Amino acid sequence: MQEPFSVALLGCGTVGAGVAQLLMQQVDRLGNRAGRALQLKHVLVRDPNKVRDVSIPHNIVTTDLNLILRDSSVDVVVELVGGTTWARDAVIQSLKAGKHVVTANKALLAQHGTEIFRQAHESNRIVAFEASVAGGIPIISALTQGLAANEIQSIQGILNGTSNYILTAMTEHGHDYQTALKEAQQLGFAESDPTLDVDGSDAAHKLAILARLAFRVDAASDQMFLSGIQELTPLDIRLAAELGYVFKLIAEARRINQRLSLQVSPTLVRRGTPLADIGGANNAVQIRGDAVGDVFLSGAGAGMMPTASAVVSDIIDLAVGRAQHTFDSMRMWDTDSTLSIA
Amino acid sequence: MQEPFSVALLGCGTVGAGVAQLLMQQVDRLGNRAGRALQLKHVLVRDPNKVRDVSIPHNIVTTDLNLILRDSSVDVVVELVGGTTWARDAVIQSLKAGKHVVTANKALLAQHGTEIFRQAHESNRIVAFEASVAGGIPIISALTQGLAANEIQSIQGILNGTSNYILTAMTEHGHDYQTALKEAQQLGFAESDPTLDVDGSDAAHKLAILARLAFRVDAASDQMFLSGIQELTPLDIRLAAELGYVFKLIAEARRINQRLSLQVSPTLVRRGTPLADIGGANNAVQIRGDAVGDVFLSGAGAGMMPTASAVVSDIIDLAVGRAQHTFDSMRMWDTDSTLSIA
Numbered sequence: 287m288q289e290p291f292s293v294a295l296l297g298c299g300t301v302g303a304g305v306a307q308l309l310m311q312q313v314d315r316l317g318n319r320a321g322r323a324l325q326l327k328h329v330l331v332r333d334p335n336k337v338r339d340v341s342i343p344h345n346i347v348t349t350d351l352n353l354i355l356r357d358s359s360v361d362v363v364v365e366l367v368g369g370t371t372w373a374r375d376a377v378i379q380s381l382k383a384g385k386h387v388v389t390a391n392k393a394l395l396a397q398h399g400t401e402i403f404r405q406a407h408e409s410n411r412i413v414a415f416e417a418s419v420a421g422g423i424p425i426i427s428a429l430t431q432g433l434a435a436n437e438i439q440s441i442q443g444i445l446n447g448t449s450n451y452i453l454t455a456m457t458e459h460g461h462d463y464q465t466a467l468k469e470a471q472q473l474g475f476a477e478s479d480p481t482l483d484v485d486g487s488d489a490a491h492k493l494a495i496l497a498r499l500a501f502r503v504d505a506a507s508d509q510m511f512l513s514g515i516q517e518l519t520p521l522d523i524r525l526a527a528e529l530g531y532v533f534k535l536i537a538e539a540r541r542i543n544q545r546l547s548l549q550v551s552p553t554l555v556r557r558g559t560p561l562a563d564i565g566g567a568n569n570a571v572q573i574r575g576d577a578v579g580d581v582f583l584s585g586a587g588a589g590m591m592p593t594a595s596a597v598v599s600d601i602i603d604l605a606v607g608r609a610q611h612t613f614d615s616m617r618m619w620d621t622d623s624t625l626s627i628a
Numbered sequence: 629m630q631e632p633f634s635v636a637l638l639g640c641g642t643v644g645a646g647v648a649q650l651l652m653q654q655v656d657r658l659g660n661r662a663g664r665a666l667q668l669k670h671v672l673v674r675d676p677n678k679v680r681d682v683s684i685p686h687n688i689v690t691t692d693l694n695l696i697l698r699d700s701s702v703d704v705v706v707e708l709v710g711g712t713t714w715a716r717d718a719v720i721q722s723l724k725a726g727k728h729v730v731t732a733n734k735a736l737l738a739q740h741g742t743e744i745f746r747q748a749h750e751s752n753r754i755v756a757f758e759a760s761v762a763g764g765i766p767i768i769s770a771l772t773q774g775l776a777a778n779e780i781q782s783i784q785g786i787l788n789g790t791s792n793y794i795l796t797a798m799t800e801h802g803h804d805y806q807t808a809l810k811e812a813q814q815l816g817f818a819e820s821d822p823t824l825d826v827d828g829s830d831a832a833h834k835l836a837i838l839a840r841l842a843f844r845v846d847a848a849s850d851q852m853f854l855s856g857i858q859e860l861t862p863l864d865i866r867l868a869a870e871l872g873y874v875f876k877l878i879a880e881a882r883r884i885n886q887r888l889s890l891q892v893s894p895t896l897v898r899r900g901t902p903l904a905d906i907g908g909a910n911n912a913v914q915i916r917g918d919a920v921g922d923v924f925l926s927g928a929g930a931g932m933m934p935t936a937s938a939v940v941s942d943i944i945d946l947a948v949g950r951a952q953h954t955f956d957s958m959r960m961w962d963t964d965s966t967l968s969i970a
Binding site: 589607 | 657769900918924936937949954
């Protein structure tokens with residue numbers, strides 16, 4: 287048995303609490319999978335007195351990032367605070383301090399990916415981000431490993447659970463957009479300010495990450511055609527249904543000769559096809575590769591434990607030494623694609 | 629750039645031709661992904677004069693396994709001959725000769741898995757087998773890596789494309805079993821002797837492999853409840869449809885307290901659920917984990933290029949050094965589960 291692999295959590299909201307719970311309650315299981323103990327060493331929070339979904343021992347709670355950066359026993363910093371300002375600085379500093387980074391922050395990677403991946407490369411450290419796209423669905427490892435023999439032709443996904451929940455409610459119950467949004471907010475599927483979810487920005491962030499992996503392009507979301515679900519009416523949805531279609535907010539990257547088309551928009555999807563059947567807050571991704579044909583993955587795209595599942599699988603990958611090989615072979619910091627964004 | 633990674637193919641049938649084609653035609657792509665050149669060094673065949681789906685240079689064709697075993701430059705032997713007698717000996721000898729092994733042979737792993745994985749462990753070599761279950765769908769890497777944080781509760785799969793093709797034809801066209809089988813044979817979706825596909829044995833072999841990964845049990849197919857599709861009648865299928873169900877040949881492993889239930893049987897699946905929509909020769913797997921919930925994967929379960937995609941992804945994993953960590957952390961040779969097979 288090797289030394290324990292030490293983890294510092296930045297942020298202890300919903301997903302952070304899920305990660306802490308897995309690390310504290312599944313010690314034997316995770317230790318077996320990782321070949322060494324996974325030790326939760328620090329949990330950084332803004333307010334140590336706040337009541338949380340999980341009980342964290344007081345002696346590992348801190349408000350001081352420098353304490354974590356200076357602790358040479360910390361192997362990996364898990365960034366779950368969200369946002370792109372403080373989080374960017376914390377991730378860059380963690381890499382410079384010699385820590386690996388695991389993050390679920392799609393906005394951060396979409397906006398500052400090249401800088402962050404370059405810093406990781408320079409610091410000889412890894413950034414792992416399975417949880418940043420489609421929650422617990424292992425889409426990042428599918429693209430980087432399982433489908434590595436393929437040239438990817440296209441990716442089509444339902445990558446935002448909130449908008450899919452709203453569209454499902456509009457389709458199944460005939461609700462208008464405002465009624466469906468209120469229902470989603472009451473049930474916790476939409477935030478009080480749902481803008482980034484319903485206008486396509488969140489899906490665009492995730493599409494930018496998938497496009498970097500599959501096509502080696504650095505696509506900021508402002509290079510995509512972006513359209514949200516706010517303008518859809520019950521009449522649109524009824525007419526679609528009469529023709530045998532449903533509206534889904536589809537994020538799509540498609541290779542067309544030497545150009546790459548990237549867009550997020552409400553799209554008519556034929557009933558009886560896999561993407562049409564994805565209901566509620568679920569996510570799904572369909573990948574077309576030149577050898578494998580179409581591969582389809584679906585599951586919970588968000589939520590405490592599904593996202594924690596992806597974060598902890600990244601920690602295990604780092605602890606066993608696998609993530610290093612994947613990160614090196616993907617050259618995430620280098621986006622010299624021959625494709626131009628259409 | 630490191631030394632080339634040298635590959636010897638045993639067998640050059642449909643899948644072997646697909647693997648040879650990828651290795652010979654996608655030199656740059658695969659070299660980039662693997663961080664080193666993948667070199668096709670030997671292709672072992674029974675009859676060197678047979679016309680094949682791919683043109684192999686004469687100087688790398690051989691009929692002599694010993695030539696491959698003695699070639700110290702060969703890093704990995706890819707077993708695609710099928711069967712469980714010659715293939716078992718060839719795999720054991722390859723491991724003893726210090727070669728890694730990639731195989732798509734589910735019957736071999738189901739019957740001789742423990743022996744083969746032990747030999748690999750003793751020889752400090754790897755056996756990789758993504759292609760042995762569900763063709764190009766990255767189900768093995770999902771279980772070993774993407775979902776590594778989870779305790780798996782159940783696996784349900786459509787793992788045999790031939791029987792799914794027949795059931796789909798019976799459901800959609802009202803054919804009886806014999807008519808649907810003949811159609812499948814004419815179109816190349818069923819072999820002239822379809823027994824292992826339609827009686828559930830092939831699905832049971834694949835389920836045994838998934839059960840070893842997810843539950844650490846050594847389940848021979850004779851420990852499973854096994855029932856095929858041969859007795860299903862058009863009346864069964866019509867009555868199911870009237871109640872809102874379709875028949876699918878479902879392979880299922882389910883944890884119930886400290887017992888593991890394993891079975892392959894024609895199962896009523898409710899229309900509108902993901903497994904019900906898998907038509908034709910496709911495969912699908914639904915995995916339930918305690919953290920992630922349900923994750924669903926589907927795609928082509930067999931065929932030349934989809935299966936070659938999985939074989940070559942295993943070769944890349946070996947070449948970059950990732951497969952070693954996975955194999956070590958899964959301890960495939962060791963099946964001391966606390967679960968008993970119900």
